[in-house]
Amino acid sequence: MSKSDIVSVKILVLVDDYAGFTNLLAEHGLSIMASIEYRDGTMYKILFDTGQSGEVLLKNMQKLSLNPSEFDAIVLSHRHYDHTGGLVRLLESTGSKPVIAHPDIEKPNYADRGGFKKFNLGFTRQDIEALRMRGELVLSRKPLELAPNVWFLGEIPRVYDNSYAVKGFLTLEGGEIVPDQMLDDTGVAIKLGNKAVVLAGCSHSGISNIAAQAKRLTGVEELSIIGGLHTASATDSEVERIASELKALGVSELHAGHCTGFNGIRVFHRIYGEKLRIIHSGYRAIFV
Numbered sequence: 001m002s003k004s005d006i007v008s009v010k011i012l013v014l015v016d017d018y019a020g021f022t023n024l025l026a027e028h029g030l031s032i033m034a035s036i037e038y039r040d041g042t043m044y045k046i047l048f049d050t051g052q053s054g055e056v057l058l059k060n061m062q063k064l065s066l067n068p069s070e071f072d073a074i075v076l077s078h079r080h081y082d083h084t085g086g087l088v089r090l091l092e093s094t095g096s097k098p099v100i101a102h103p104d105i106e107k108p109n110y111a112d113r114g115g116f117k118k119f120n121l122g123f124t125r126q127d128i129e130a131l132r133m134r135g136e137l138v139l140s141r142k143p144l145e146l147a148p149n150v151w152f153l154g155e156i157p158r159v160y161d162n163s164y165a166v167k168g169f170l171t172l173e174g175g176e177i178v179p180d181q182m183l184d185d186t187g188v189a190i191k192l193g194n195k196a197v198v199l200a201g202c203s204h205s206g207i208s209n210i211a212a213q214a215k216r217l218t219g220v221e222e223l224s225i226i227g228g229l230h231t232a233s234a235t236d237s238e239v240e241r242i243a244s245e246l247k248a249l250g251v252s253e254l255h256a257g258h259c260t261g262f263n264g265i266r267v268f269h270r271i272y273g274e275k276l277r278i279i280h281s282g283y284r285a286i287f288v
């Protein structure tokens with residue numbers, strides 16, 4: 001065994017749409033802390049997404065006695081405001097930290113639900129330029145090994161149908177509004193022996209495609225997924241198909257919340273039973 005082998009992964013959900021029976025706050029959004037311990041005793045900590053406002057994230061961190069500067073890296077799953085909105089306020093508390101994302105993080109995004117709405121980043125182009133000037137912004141289409149056995153998944157190949165997860169989203173190209181395939185949507189995979197813990201933000205790439213990319217990079221047989229699965233508007237038959245794909249990919253358990261939706265949770269529960277768990281602000285999971 002190598003000193004760089006991971007011996008435990010501790011997950012703490014800092015922001016979710018639901019706060020559970022806790023004294024924490026909730027908002028539409030997601031932020032997850034992953035504390036990774038290596039065999040030699042060293043630690044690597046990731047903050048995956050930053051919620052919508054920053055206020056909820058920082059107040060929950062204060063209630064949990066967490067220091068905002070303790071993260072080694074911040075990873076953004078995609079450019080929507082409910083996953084990136086807390087970044088600027090967080091960095092005011094942390095100082096310089098690498099922020100890892102796909103290059104399309106700067107691309108405009110809109111939704112045609114109930115009118116033409118902006119779904120862009122939760123911060124401005126000036127904020128982006130400031131991050132770039134300080135050397136904090138790391139943009140990559142390719143996967144990156146952030147630390148031994150910890151991968152930023154990069155641009156996700158679309159093998160399985162993900163139309164349910166990009167429906168109604170638009171972008172601007174060459175002066176025209178066109179459907180947005182959300183190529184910036186990505187995740188993180190953490191290899192722990194012959195299994196991997198996968199962090200998913202909103203799964204616009206399709207959670208099956210995210211799982212497949214994680215499996216390719218880690219070479220494991222078993223996956224555990226934590227995050228939003230974007231099945232709130234999916235039909236029963238679509239969720240059943242997704243669950244079948246995940247089972248075939250070796251996904252043994254789901255820790256789902258945010259955009260998974262009540263209907264998605266209902267169908268996933270029918271298939272995964274007690275192996276489906278509902279996350280909330282303050283939710284903890286330990287993998288060893």
